[in-house]
Amino acid sequence: MSKKMSIAALVLYVVYAVGMYFYIFHGPSGGVPATLKGTVADPETFMTERELYLSDDYSKIRNFLFFVITPFEWLVYLLILLTGISRIFEKWAETKWKLFKNGAYLFLLYLFTALIFYPIDIYRYQLSKEYGISTQDFSSWMRDYVIDFWVNFGTTLLLVLVLYWLIQKSAKKWWLYAWLLTIPFAIFMMYLQPVVIDPLYNEFTPLKDKQLEEKILKLANQADIPSEHVFEVNMSEKTNALNAYVTGIGDNSRIVLWDTTLNELTDEEILFIMAHEMGHYVEKHIYVGIASYLLSILVGLWLISKIMPWMVARFGKFLNIEKVGDIRSLPLFFVLVSFLLFISNPLSNYISRYQETRADEYAMELTGDAEAAVSTFQNLAKAGLSEVNPPWLVKIFRYTHPPMLERINTIARYTDNEEVETEKGNETE
Template sequence: MRKKFLFFTLLFYGIYAACMYVYIFHMGTGQIPASLKGSVADPAVFMSKHELLLSEEYSKIRNYLFFVVTPFEWIIYLFILIAGLSRLFEKWAISKAKSTVFRTAIYVFWLNFISYVLLLPIRYYSYHLSMEYGISNQKLFSWLKEGWIDFGVNYIMSAIVMATIYWLMQKSLKNWWLYTWLLSIPFTIFVMFVQPVVIDPLYNDFYPLQNKELETKILTLAEKANIPADHVYEVNMAEKTNAMNAYVTGIGNNSRIVLWDTTLNNLTDREILFIMAHEMGHYVEKHIYYGVAGYILLMLIGLFLTAKIMNWSVRHYGSVLRVKKVSNISSMPLFLLITSFLLFVSSPVSNIVSRYQEERADQYAIALTGDHEAAVSSFQKLTKAGLSEVNPPRLIKWFRYTHPPMLERIYTVYDKSQSSNEGNNK
């Protein structure tokens, strides 16, 4: 029964992977609308033929990896269950510790370790791909070190979270999901509060913007937006990547506006001011707080569905999965499989919200700076640096794009510029 179950799972995965390959490489072409060809939104205008070719190849490979790797993770969890590895990890944990908390911590280590090892070749291929296409210039040791840090941080977080969840399961098998959700609210806020000052510095060096003249311009813009800001932070990314980025992170007094040094090195002051005005738009419109609220709501729905699906799965397929009770820590791969699946299928909804917020931030930046030209040129340079797909196929946009595609962003700011000019001429 177990072999049959695993066989059909792998068969279905193979068919799915083949269908996604056909869609991404042969059907899902994001053509530029005829009305926009030759405009500032057309990548053929601001990218060379070689860059266009690289962008198309790189985007297709990355999109395909996204759609096949996530389900592959689910198969790993399924294999760990069906092969009896989960039961083995549980026995080791029980033999080493009496406390549920420490047993869970031991179990989580082995589960994370084997998952990390099995996924390492795919992670390395992604790293090699980014090097091959000139996106990354990170040294192998630096990449490995970052992976070890990832493993350590993820292990600590997972051990805390899973120990709490399985302790609650043993206390209340019926309502553990509700109690978990209630505890997740302060935990989520705490993690977001400490991330800029505790977690992020583990990966990169953050320091106040070194270009004081530019910092003065940014702080003047912040004052114009009624944002109380004393510093803009710069992060050293040039030794890792050629891509550019800026973002807002954290909440409360620990919130930060961060610029990658690659952004500083490749954009003009006007373009950087537009980018910073965009990030200020997120702050002014409280997108971080809405994001936290949305995450907490999705957590409630997700935990409720996870509890229902886990109960049903163990009740009907417990013998196949080698799980006797939901509250046994050997059920953890099932928990992770279900939650990962729910996150995957819900991502189009969360991405719609994110794209709306990014569009609002673009509008705010234009209103604050009035610099349509800098907006267009900054979007063009971001596209070239990241070899971004400016007009992805619909399915790719739904599942992958937290920002509006660059075709839409460039056209929107350019169209408003044209409308503004026509209004002024009248």
């Protein structure tokens, strides 16, 4: 039966992958609406013919990889269970101390899956190099890859050890206790991120352009945002993409600009980006994000607490799982977490796109510079070879930000409304 289930899972995955291939590469593309042809939102007005070709090609490949890699992850974990590999890992990790056993099992599982996914990670790195997005040499990429492995393993180890201890202590309420512990852990990690984790990958220094820093801090003061320093990070050694962000909470919060952004954009464009990030602060999106994250974790853990025992009772014999508290059930837990995150993407992305739109509108209110806003979005699209108007399925599952077509239209609508208000004011006078 386990063999039949493995074959069925493989066939189902292949059928799904073929379907996604035809949807991505031969299905309807977003394109540019006829009413926007020739406008500032039309990529043909700001991209070269080669950039248009590369953007289309690169976007399709990345979209296809997104839709097939996550289900491939589920397939790998299911095959680890169905073929008995999980049980073998448990035997290899056997010790009289439960915590050491669970930790050793996780390491074997983590290393095994890392080796399976390594060729895919290499391909994605080479793809980014081929299309001119990545500038990172292989040794630097490999260094980041190893750091990623150990940072993620260390974090996962802590979570798994606590989780399975809770499951063994309280089979019915473990999900609630786990969620309660998630709250301080998540806040602690957000506090730690900018000062401990981020510097492992890149060097952060105070912004060297003091005149620009003064302009940014003046803008922050207009928005009533307490901020004393702006940081820049050396990303040009790794990428040609542009970015800026606000990270951390409390005393560890900081404004960060990639040096690629500093090198490629004008001061006006950078100020628009900074005003956008300040919009997130003013609109309190970080707190909404924390609340949404904690709520989703609560719902997810509760669902897993219901689904996992049912699956073990129904299919445990074929999955080589005797009870939920066995560490060999961990691949099933990972599958459920990944699946729930995947199907929740449309909702979480919708909320994120709404917040990004609000931040764009706030940036326009703060700067009033529509020309800089439009050119910023155009430059971001060119640097990242972004798809300005992706297909619907791609948009709802992948896009945390509105597509560039929508963002430029937001600016156009804003300026149109401003003109209407000005005309009304003139008529009243």
